[in-house]
Amino acid sequence: MLYQRSSALFKEAQKYIPGGVNSPVRAFKAVGGDPIFVKHASGAYLYDEDGNRLIDYIASWGPLILGHAYEPVINAVIDKAKKGTSFGMPTQIETELARLAVSMVPNIDKIRFVNSGTEACMSAVRLARGYTGKDKIIKFSGCYHGHSDSFLIQAGSGAVTFGSPNSPGVTQGTAKDTLLARYNDLESVHQIVAANKDEIAAVIIEPVAGNMGCIIPSNEFINGLRNICTQENILLIFDEVMTGFRLGRGGAQEALNIDADILCFGKVIGGGLPVGAFAARSEIMTHLAPEGPVYQAGTLSGNPLAMAAGLAMLSELDQRPEIFDSLAKKTAYLHDSFDEVLNKKGIPYHINRFGSMISVHFTEEPVTDFESSAKGNNDMFKKYFHGMLDKGIYLPPSAFESYFLNDALSCQDLDETISALEGLTF
Ligand code: HOZ
Numbered sequence: 001m002l003y004q005r006s007s008a009l010f011k012e013a014q015k016y017i018p019g020g021v022n023s024p025v026r027a028f029k030a031v032g033g034d035p036i037f038v039k040h041a042s043g044a045y046l047y048d049e050d051g052n053r054l055i056d057y058i059a060s061w062g063p064l065i066l067g068h069a070y071e072p073v074i075n076a077v078i079d080k081a082k083k084g085t086s087f088g089m090p091t092q093i094e095t096e097l098a099r100l101a102v103s104m105v106p107n108i109d110k111i112r113f114v115n116s117g118t119e120a121c122m123s124a125v126r127l128a129r130g131y132t133g134k135d136k137i138i139k140f141s142g143c144y145h146g147h148s149d150s151f152l153i154q155a156g157s158g159a160v161t162f163g164s165p166n167s168p169g170v171t172q173g174t175a176k177d178t179l180l181a182r183y184n185d186l187e188s189v190h191q192i193v194a195a196n197k198d199e200i201a202a203v204i205i206e207p208v209a210g211n212m213g214c215i216i217p218s219n220e221f222i223n224g225l226r227n228i229c230t231q232e233n234i235l236l237i238f239d240e241v242m243t244g245f246r247l248g249r250g251g252a253q254e255a256l257n258i259d260a261d262i263l264c265f266g267k268v269i270g271g272g273l274p275v276g277a278f279a280a281r282s283e284i285m286t287h288l289a290p291e292g293p294v295y296q297a298g299t300l301s302g303n304p305l306a307m308a309a310g311l312a313m314l315s316e317l318d319q320r321p322e323i324f325d326s327l328a329k330k331t332a333y334l335h336d337s338f339d340e341v342l343n344k345k346g347i348p349y350h351i352n353r354f355g356s357m358i359s360v361h362f363t364e365e366p367v368t369d370f371e372s373s374a375k376g377n378n379d380m381f382k383k384y385f386h387g388m389l390d391k392g393i394y395l396p397p398s399a400f401e402s403y404f405l406n407d408a409l410s411c412q413d414l415d416e417t418i419s420a421l422e423g424l425t426f
Pocket residue numbers: 023024025026060061157158210211401
């Protein structure tokens with residue numbers, strides 16, 4: 001495939017935008033080459049500036065669970081836009097989306113809308129600190145909760161891809177309050193809790209991780225985490241930015257059968273527009289301004305266009321919950337077929353999958369945490385990524401990301417993807 005126009009556009013972008021992109025992982029640094037510039041998209045396909053059609057496995061990094069330019073979502077946005085795009089005043093549709101989200105997700109009574117997953121997680125931690133009166137938080141290496149200061153400590157996603165899991169610019173003062181545990185290692189949590197008795201406000205975790213590839217928590221680990229938090233009066237924050245409204249109506253809480261105390265959302269809840277949210281039981285949410293003293297605000301929070309997209313998206317998922325099952329089946333089919341092909345090729349690999357999230361790691365060992373994920377062979381990953389791209393398959397351009405399947409992917413698309421893998425030489 002030719003990407004001349006994308007390359008020219010990237011060159012021009014680099015003159016005015018740092019690295020030519022507005023979010024680092026898009027720059028293809030982990031896989032080499034120039035990023036693809038999208039012209040438009042529809043259903044399961046991206047159409048780039050050079051006229052190539054690509055089968056899309058990132059779905060805008062998760063939000064587009066029903067495929068690109070999904071008509072009910074687009075129509076809802078158009079209708080709303082005609083009536084004004086932002087007021088900085090309350091609108092009825094905010095309550096409609098809040099009511100629907102609260103009805104779908106376990107353990108939440110109230111929800112606050114923000115503009116991104118980053119905002120949701122940073123505000124959730126502030127709320128946890130305000131509620132408990134404690135300062136420290138525990139996060140897990142390789143988990144990524146957006147780019148606010150407290151979370152750029154051994155962060156996953158683009159932060160690790162670009163070699164700044166602990167970013168310059170984060171002060172020692174902030175970093176000292178973020179304590180680092182290992183994913184799937186309960187003992188590491190026990191040790192930190194014991195060494196910081198009565199000082200920890202919250203444990204924040206991606207309940208199914210998607211920012212070091214897809215990583216699944218063991219039952220023992222995730223249940224144990226819940227127990228430690230309950231025993232020690234620590235709030236358990238599930239960062240469901242990726243998993244919320246994707247692993248099922250009730251997200252990871254429902255899929256793993258675990259109750260969290262505060263939930264963070266982004267991606268699917270905005271239907272492809274910039275929406276984040278955090279939610280909890282009333283007892284916790286009443287601490288938030290203007291009801292309580294924990295401050296949080298935003299001019300574009302609850303923006304009517306974003307709310308319209310989110311409402312159209314969640315309504316569809318609420319009415320057709322079988323979508324989650326169908327997506328999981330498609331993902332399982334892809335997994336089984338990739339197993340067959342890669343086994344035949346005799347390549348060392350591991351595939352992790354949960355619901356419609358999946359990732360391929362080129363390593364002999366099972367991938368259960370950041371350390372094992374980082375052992376993946378990146379040269380192999382680059383060949384795989386570019387080989388698939390050449391055959392019209394768009395995968396995440398970094399091994400530290402999950403794929404997100406969307407409902408528009410047909411059996412034919414999946415088979416085209418499997419044939420592309422068959423044709424690869426590593
Ligand atoms: N941090 C996102 C993936 N985990 C990438 C966002 C983007 O580059 O669009």
